[in-house]
Amino acid sequence: MSAGEGMPSKESAESVEGSARWQVLLAGISLITMFAAGIYAQGLDPFYLDAWLASAPMKLAAAYAGCLFSIVAAHELGHYLSARQRGVPASRPYLLPGIGPIPGMGMVPFFGSFGAFIRLKWHRASAADLTAVAGWGPVAGFVVTVAVLLVGVGLSDVAPVSAGDGGDVMRLGDSLLMQAMIYLHHGALPDSQELALHPVALAGWVGCLLTSLNLLPIGQLDGGHLVYSVLGQRARYVSYAGAVLLVAMGVLVFPGWLLFAALLGAMGLVHPPMLQGPTLPLRRAWMLGAGALMFVLTVTPAPVEVDSVVEMVAQSLQE
16 A cells, blocks of 8 residues: 655656656556446445346445545645645556455455545655645645545444344444544434444545554654654654554554554555755655644544454464
8 A cells, every 4th residue: 555655756857747648548547447446435345246237236336436536636736736735746546446345355444445646756845845845735635535434424324233243344443533423413422323334424434544554653654754854864753753653553453553553564664865055954744744633533543343463363362
């Protein structure tokens, strides 16, 4: 999954744009996988043609795909337009299609998109350029996510808590933003009730997840860029601490964080040197504060309710 920006390019400004064919192809495939995820979210199998021919499920799948595509596109356009405004060479967005569901693996989380990335040529960027380009992507995506959640949570129904234990029920964790939206539309839900997410609301939930992942202060994620613009090379200590915390969360709370931590480790935890001039004074780093606030509002410690590594080990020892 690419949840942030691409590696700094050393190509000429003309070559940063990349292949328009690949960009259009990836966007088209991403729309298809988002449609498939919208079908899957309704309990239907996207591998069967009948699911694609039914009118009602396809309308809901289209709503999910359209909303999620808008969130991802807004995020990347925030980066792209900010980069262009500041004279930082940038490619058009490369959308990353999600994979799954995999037959025979049960309820595998499948949301249809792994986000997107753009290629940027940073080696002439100032700290102000870096913080602006890194920050406006999450801001734009967050604004669209809030709008999608406002509509989607209102369309969602309150239902009795299902007795399912994971066979055909996937329970999602709620961010603070999601909790606020639920309270706004439905009030405080008793323990015996839960919200059955409308596909539009699910798209907003995925938007929260992508926003929080992007804003982790690690490596070359958007959050890593923001921290680097203020701390410079000292940002590596924040990145190391974030990676350790992510591994701990993977062991104690949600195993999926281990996979994401491994991916970030492969991409590199240390932000490469790319600033021209001094770092940004903390008093001017309002975008860093905005990023921290958006992270707090959108992060979900356990995005999907599954057994932690500790619980799985304990269960295996009891058998």
